[in-house]
Amino acid sequence: MASCYFKSSSFCSILVVVVLGVLVGFAGRSSAQLSTNFYSKRCPKVFSTVKSVVQSAISKETRMGASLLRLHFHDCFVNGCDGSILLDDTSSFTGEKTAGPNNNSVRGFEVIDKIKSQVEKACPGVVSCADIVAIAARDSVDILGGPSWAVKLGRRDSKTASLAAANSGVIPPPSSTLDNLINRYKAQGLSARDMVALSGAHTIGKARCSSFRARIYGENNIDASFAKTRQNSCPKTPGSGDNNLAPLDAQTPNSFDPKYFQNLINKKGLLHSDQVLFNGGSTDSLVKTYSASAETFYSDFAKAMIKMGDIKPLTGSQGEIRKNCRRPN
Ligand code: HEM
Numbered sequence: 088m089a090s091c092y093f094k095s096s097s098f099c100s101i102l103v104v105v106v107l108g109v110l111v112g113f114a115g116r117s118s119a120q121l122s123t124n125f126y127s128k129r130c131p132k133v134f135s136t137v138k139s140v141v142q143s144a145i146s147k148e149t150r151m152g153a154s155l156l157r158l159h160f161h162d163c164f165v166n167g168c169d170g171s172i173l174l175d176d177t178s179s180f181t182g183e184k185t186a187g188p189n190n191n192s193v194r195g196f197e198v199i200d201k202i203k204s205q206v207e208k209a210c211p212g213v214v215s216c217a218d219i220v221a222i223a224a225r226d227s228v229d230i231l232g233g234p235s236w237a238v239k240l241g242r243r244d245s246k247t248a249s250l251a252a253a254n255s256g257v258i259p260p261p262s263s264t265l266d267n268l269i270n271r272y273k274a275q276g277l278s279a280r281d282m283v284a285l286s287g288a289h290t291i292g293k294a295r296c297s298s299f300r301a302r303i304y305g306e307n308n309i310d311a312s313f314a315k316t317r318q319n320s321c322p323k324t325p326g327s328g329d330n331n332l333a334p335l336d337a338q339t340p341n342s343f344d345p346k347y348f349q350n351l352i353n354k355k356g357l358l359h360s361d362q363v364l365f366n367g368g369s370t371d372s373l374v375k376t377y378s379a380s381a382e383t384f385y386s387d388f389a390k391a392m393i394k395m396g397d398i399k400p401l402t403g404s405q406g407e408i409r410k411n412c413r414r415p416n
């Protein structure tokens with residue numbers, strides 16, 4: 088207390104407690120950061136286990152790689168990367184699975200279950216579902232020919248999920264303007280550059296007719312023959328053929344490459360939110376850069392995935408390590 092300048096000792100004690108509290112708070116935060124070696128002692132087999140299940144799932148159906156990548160995105164953008172998207176609805180609880188951006192659209196839950204059960208056998212109660220999703224997303228990109236990166240780990244699982252948050256627009260809709268996209272990512276701590284790089288995820292996977300109907304029938308900045316081809320399997324009338332699928336990357340839908348960006352330059356972006364990235368606005372030059380350089384795209388994509396994976400994780404004693412990814416313990 089020697090350094091306490093105030094006469095009242097109870098005030099000093101309070102001051103000391105507050106200062107210490109703040110310091111411990113900071114220390115708590117920094118010690119609760121994610122790290123790439125989080126499981127190196129606790130579960131060294133986690134990486135090989137996840138990879139082999141992802142590999143076999145992709146061998147059965149290539150699209151599954153895309154679905155697993157998207158699962159991580161939709162988990163992270165709704166209250167952070169906490170595995171909330173994996174929770175099943177119950178009679179007394181409605182989770183995120185039926186939210187607008189997810190209903191009849193997100194997939195891969197059975198693959199996550201399979202990984203989880205194998206990881207639980209190897210190291211019971213150690214690896215979170217949120218971390219499994221992050222590793223599965225990385226492995227999917229890698230297996231489909233994209234970059235790899237060191238995944239940061241140590242996320243814990245939420246005990247709940249938020250349907251309202253999943254429906255609130257934090258996951259941007261395909262009708263988004265460029266400004267809207269930039270702002271949505273900014274709200275998550277991601278830059279416009281991160282946003283464009285991450286949109287490159289649409290170099291793999293598929294979208295439903297209902298996600299691109301308005302564009303192929305109503306927009307001018309679209310290649311005419313491309314629009315026609317897409318119209319053949321996506322009827323104009325809302326409600327008919329809503330779930331008919333088309334590849335997000337018309338050229339190479341099964342490989343993680345920069346063709347997505349070339350498509351944008353050729354006015355062959357499938358979603359409105361894809362084409363706005365190259366439509367005379369501030370991100371045109373970056374789209375050109377990525378279309379011409381896989382190296383730049385891959386390096387920016389990997390960096391942006393690490394940033395996305397850092398969105399509001401639960402760490403330390405927050406949340407839990409779920410035993411079953413579909414329900415709280
Ligand atoms: C920039 C804002 C984004 C918008 C507006 C958007 C929108 C969409 C939409 C509408 C679909 C099709 C859904 C359907 O019709 O069922 C889709 C699919 C997909 N999205 Fe995005 N997305 C965005 C960013 C991202 C990001 C950041 C990632 C991952 C890093 C991602 C990965 C994917 C993948 C891989 C698919 C295909 C999934 C599959 O085939 O199962 N998207 N996205």
Ligand SMILES: *[C@@H]1O[C@H](CO)[C@@H](O)[C@H](O)[C@H]1NC(C)=O
Nearest residue numbers: 184185186187189190191192
């Ligand atoms: C989700 O999709 C199903 C059709 O598979 C539909 O019956 C249901 O109403 C949808 N839920 C919501 C909340 O839109």
